Amino acid sequence: MLRETVYNEIFDSQRHFRTILDSMSRPGKLNRFAPIPLTPPAGLAKPAAYVGLALLNADVSFHAELLGPEAVAYLRVNTHAQAAAPGLADFFFVRGSDGGAAALIAEAKLGLPAYPETGATFVFQVSRLGKSSNIGGLQLELTGPGIETREIIFVEGLNPDLITAIKTRNVEFPLGLDAMFVSEDESIMCLPRTTRVLVTNL
Amino acid sequence: MGYVAIKGGEDAIANANELVEFYRIKARTKPIELAQILGQFRLLIDKIMGEGSLYAPEHAALVLKQNEGDVFESAFMLRAYRATLQRRYYSEKLAxxxxxxxxxxxxxxxxxxxxxxxxxTRDYSQRLLDARLVTETMGDIDAFLGEFEAKLDRSSLxxxxxxxxxxxxxxxxxxxxxxxxxxxxxxxxxxxxxxxxxxxxxxxxxxxxxxxxxxxxxxxxxxxxxxxxxxxxxxxxxxxxxxxxxxxxxxxxxxxxxxxxxxxxxxxxxxxxxxxxxxxxxxxxxxxxxxxxxxxxxxxxxxxxxxxxxxxxxxxxxxxxxxxxxxxxxxxxNHLKLPHYVTFQSGLNNLRQAVERKEKNRGNLGFGSKPAPQKINQPAS
Amino acid sequence: MQAIHQDNDSVLTECELPALKRLVESLETRHHIQVIKNPGICLTMVRAEDSLEKQEFFLGEALTTECEVSVDGRPGYGLCLGEEPIRSYCVAVCDALLHGESAAPAELLAFLEEHRALLIARDTEEFNHILRSHVDFKLMEQD
Structure with missing residues (x-):
C-alpha cells in the first residue's frame, strides 16, 4: 500500500533526523540508518524514503520525477510535501547513476544571499558507500568544515558528471546545493555545500 | 562588541524553578481546574490565543494556570508550542x-x-464591584441560570x-x-x-x-x-x-x-x-x-x-x-535581566580610560594637576 | 435565515462526544475498521480577508487533530479543531461510511438527524437569548 502505517512520525523521524544531522556535520562520515520496514515503490530506495519521511513536511516541496510517478505519489501522500518543478523544489530525489540528473542540478535553486538556506538538497540513490578501495566506483577526497584533515570515501553507482555539475554550482558560498548519498545497505553520507570534493581515481 | 555568554548556575536555576512552583501553590488552595479557567476566564483565554497566534482554548488555559496568570508569558508559551507542530492545512478564507x-x-x-x-458586553455597566461574587456558590449559579433560561419565550423563537x-x-x-x-x-x-x-x-x-x-x-x-x-x-x-x-x-x-x-x-x-x-x-x-x-x-x-x-x-x-x-x-x-557582565565591564573600562585621558590632557595643557580633594563636612573652626 | 448545521461535519464536530463515541463503537461491531494514521495534532493556518479590498492575509493558526482510517476498505478522514483524538477518529469513521460506494448505515443517518436537530435547537436558543440584547438607541431629540 502507498500509505505507510509502520512509521512513527515522531520517534522514527527524530532518530533518522539525528543520523542525517550527524552525517551533514561530518562530511564523508558513513552512518547507518536504524532500519524500519517501509515499503516504498520500486523507484524509491528505502533509505531515500527514510530521508524523505524525516525531512519533508507540508512546508517544503520536492522533485522526484526521475524516480517515477509512484515515488512522487508516495512522498506526497506520506509527508504532505508538494511536488514541484525543478526550479522551485527544496529537495530532489534521483538515482546517482542517472546522468540526466545533471540537468536538475543545473536548474535547482541555490538560495538567496539573504536566505541561503533555501538552496536545494539532493538525495542521490547509489549502490554502495565505503571507506575501502575494494568498493568500486568513484574515490572522493574531501576537505572543508567538519573534516579534520581529509576524508576519503568510495561511492559506487554515482555518475561523475553529477559531482562536476554540483561543483559548478557551488562556487558562490553561502549559496549552493547540499548533497546526500544513500546506499543499498541503508547507509548515508553527506556532502554539504561547504565541502571541497576531488574525484581522485578518474 | 559581541555578547559573551555565561555558564554554570544550574543548581540555582533548578531551585529557582522549584521556588516559583512553590509560590504558585503554597497557599494550598484547591487546584484550579482547566474547565474553570475555560468557563470563567473566557476573555483572558481569548486574549492569550490572539497574542499567542494559536487558537487552542484548552492549551491557553493550561499555560495560564502554569504561569500564574501572566499574559505575556502565556502568549509566549503558546507561540513556542505552535512552533513544535506541523502546519498541515490552510483553511479556506474565513467568511x-x-x-x-x-x-x-x-x-x-x-x-x-x-x-x-x-x-x-460590560460597555454599559457602571464598573461597580459586585460584592456578591465574594460568596458566590454553585447554588447562586444554578439559580441565575434557571432564571435566565426561564426568560426565553420558547413559543416564538x-x-x-x-x-x-x-x-x-x-x-x-x-x-x-x-x-x-x-x-x-x-x-x-x-x-x-x-x-x-x-x-x-x-x-x-x-x-x-x-x-x-x-x-x-x-x-x-x-x-x-x-x-x-x-x-x-x-x-x-x-x-x-x-x-x-x-x-x-x-x-x-x-x-x-x-x-x-x-x-x-x-x-x-x-x-x-x-x-x-x-x-x-x-x-x-x-x-x-x-x-x-x-x-x-x-x-x-x-x-x-x-x-x-x-x-x-x-x-x-x-x-x-x-x-x-x-x-x-x-x-x-526581559532579556535585560540576563547577565551582561562583560558588555558592561567593557563599557566601564572605556569610561575609565576616557576619564584618565581627560585628566592627563588637562595636565598637559598646564591647567594644573589633580585638584586637591576637597574636605567635606569639616566643622568650621 | 441561516441554514445552520446542514453540513454533516458541522454536526460531527460539535455534537456531544459520548454519544458520538457510542455510535462509532456500535459501527465498529459491524464494519472492518483499520486505523491508517493514528489521531495526531497539527496546525491549520486560518486565512482571512478584509471586507472591502478583499486583501487576503493569515490570521493565525488553529490547533487541529487529524486521523485517517479505512472502513471496509474505504478511506475516511477525520479533522477537527482542538486536541480531540477520539472525535477525529469518530469523524473519520463516519466520513468513510458517508462517502463510500454503498449507502450509509441507517444508524449513522439517524444519529446525524437527531444531533443536527439538537444542535439547531441549542444554537437557536442561544441566539434568542442574545437577541434579548437587541437595541434600538434613540437620539436625545427623539421621543
Whole structure:
C-alpha cells in the first residue's frame, strides 16, 4: 500500500533526523540508518524514503520525477510535501547513476544571499558507500568544515558528471546545493555545500 | 562588541524553578481546574490565543494556570508550542458574513439591517464591584441560570439569521473607496518569510492580528489624540463564531469546527485627490481570535493610519509592527535581566580610560594637576 | 435565515462526544475498521480577508487533530479543531461510511438527524437569548 502505517512520525523521524544531522556535520562520515520496514515503490530506495519521511513536511516541496510517478505519489501522500518543478523544489530525489540528473542540478535553486538556506538538497540513490578501495566506483577526497584533515570515501553507482555539475554550482558560498548519498545497505553520507570534493581515481 | 555568554548556575536555576512552583501553590488552595479557567476566564483565554497566534482554548488555559496568570508569558508559551507542530492545512478564507453573531454594533448608523445586538458586553455597566461574587456558590449559579433560561419565550423563537454588513449600505451608495489602488497585494506569511519594509498589507494585517493588545491600543490611541490623523468610526463591530474549512487529503472541503473572532470595520475619510475632490470613505480592517474588541478596533485604526502617509509613529509601518509584537518586545525587555557582565565591564573600562585621558590632557595643557580633594563636612573652626 | 448545521461535519464536530463515541463503537461491531494514521495534532493556518479590498492575509493558526482510517476498505478522514483524538477518529469513521460506494448505515443517518436537530435547537436558543440584547438607541431629540 502507498500509505505507510509502520512509521512513527515522531520517534522514527527524530532518530533518522539525528543520523542525517550527524552525517551533514561530518562530511564523508558513513552512518547507518536504524532500519524500519517501509515499503516504498520500486523507484524509491528505502533509505531515500527514510530521508524523505524525516525531512519533508507540508512546508517544503520536492522533485522526484526521475524516480517515477509512484515515488512522487508516495512522498506526497506520506509527508504532505508538494511536488514541484525543478526550479522551485527544496529537495530532489534521483538515482546517482542517472546522468540526466545533471540537468536538475543545473536548474535547482541555490538560495538567496539573504536566505541561503533555501538552496536545494539532493538525495542521490547509489549502490554502495565505503571507506575501502575494494568498493568500486568513484574515490572522493574531501576537505572543508567538519573534516579534520581529509576524508576519503568510495561511492559506487554515482555518475561523475553529477559531482562536476554540483561543483559548478557551488562556487558562490553561502549559496549552493547540499548533497546526500544513500546506499543499498541503508547507509548515508553527506556532502554539504561547504565541502571541497576531488574525484581522485578518474 | 559581541555578547559573551555565561555558564554554570544550574543548581540555582533548578531551585529557582522549584521556588516559583512553590509560590504558585503554597497557599494550598484547591487546584484550579482547566474547565474553570475555560468557563470563567473566557476573555483572558481569548486574549492569550490572539497574542499567542494559536487558537487552542484548552492549551491557553493550561499555560495560564502554569504561569500564574501572566499574559505575556502565556502568549509566549503558546507561540513556542505552535512552533513544535506541523502546519498541515490552510483553511479556506474565513467568511465573517457566516458568523453566528453574539454581538454586533455600529456607531455609524443607528438603524442597520438585522439590528444592533449588544450581546455579552460590560460597555454599559457602571464598573461597580459586585460584592456578591465574594460568596458566590454553585447554588447562586444554578439559580441565575434557571432564571435566565426561564426568560426565553420558547413559543416564538427566531431562527439564526445571516446578517448583512453595515458597509454594504455605504458600498451600494458608492461612498466607499479603496485607500490606494496600487497597494502591494502579495500574500506573505510572516511566520515563514522575515518581514521587510515597506511590508505588503497582508504582512501588516497578520502582524497586527497577533500583536499585543496594549501595544496596539496605545498606538491607535496616539493616532486619535493627534499624533497622526485618524478620525475613525466603528462602521461595524461583530463578535461570534465562524466556521473553519480545510481541504482534506482527498481534496474535499471539510468543516472542522468553529472559532470565535472579533471583527472591526473602521470607517474614515481618505485623502482627496486633485482629480477627484470628493472626500470618499475607506475602511481600516481589524480581525482577531476570540472576543477582544479593543484589539480589533485598534488594529482597524492602525491598518488605516499605516497607509495614510506621514511621519507620526502610528503612520510608520516599521514602528507600529515591530513595537507591538508582544513576544519580541516582552522577550527583549526581559532579556535585560540576563547577565551582561562583560558588555558592561567593557563599557566601564572605556569610561575609565576616557576619564584618565581627560585628566592627563588637562595636565598637559598646564591647567594644573589633580585638584586637591576637597574636605567635606569639616566643622568650621 | 441561516441554514445552520446542514453540513454533516458541522454536526460531527460539535455534537456531544459520548454519544458520538457510542455510535462509532456500535459501527465498529459491524464494519472492518483499520486505523491508517493514528489521531495526531497539527496546525491549520486560518486565512482571512478584509471586507472591502478583499486583501487576503493569515490570521493565525488553529490547533487541529487529524486521523485517517479505512472502513471496509474505504478511506475516511477525520479533522477537527482542538486536541480531540477520539472525535477525529469518530469523524473519520463516519466520513468513510458517508462517502463510500454503498449507502450509509441507517444508524449513522439517524444519529446525524437527531444531533443536527439538537444542535439547531441549542444554537437557536442561544441566539434568542442574545437577541434579548437587541437595541434600538434613540437620539436625545427623539421621543
Amino acid at each position: 465573517t458574513r457566516e458568523m453566528f453573531v453574539r454581538r454586533r454594533i455600529s456607531s455609524a448608523f443607528r438603524e442597520i439591517p438585522g439590528g444592533q445586538i449588544l450581546g455579552p 427566531h431562527g439564526v439569521p445571516t446578517l448583512s454588513k453595515v458597509i454594504d449600505l455605504l458600498q451600494s451608495e458608492g461612498l466607499l473607496r479603496e485607500v490606494e489602488a496600487d497597494t502591494n497585494r502579495r500574500v506573505v506569511d510572516i511566520t515563514r518569510e522575515a518581514v521587510k519594509f515597506p511590508a505588503p498589507r497582508s504582512a501588516a494585517l497578520q502582524m497586527l492580528a497577533r500583536a499585543e493588545t496594549g501595544g496596539i491600543m496605545s498606538l491607535a490611541y496616539s493616532a486619535q489624540r493627534g499624533f497622526g490623523s485618524a478620525h475613525a468610526t466603528v462602521g461595524e463591530l461583530r463578535v461570534g463564531e465562524v466556521p473553519v474549512r480545510v481541504r482534506d487529503a482527498r481534496g474535499r472541503v471539510r468543516l472542522i469546527g468553529r472559532i470565535r473572532v472579533t471583527e472591526a470595520e473602521m470607517i474614515s475619510k481618505i485623502k482627496t485627490q486633485k482629480k477627484d475632490p470628493v472626500p470618499y470613505l475607506s475602511l481600516g480592517y481589524g480581525l482577531c481570535f476570540g472576543q477582544n474588541e479593543t484589539k480589533a478596533i485598534s488594529m482597524g485604526i492602525l491598518d488605516r493610519t499605516m497607509r495614510s502617509g506621514g511621519d507620526a509613529p502610528c503612520q510608520t509601518q516599521e514602528f507600529v509592527l515591530y513595537h507591538t509584537e508582544g513576544i519580541e518586545s516582552y522577550g527583549f525587555t
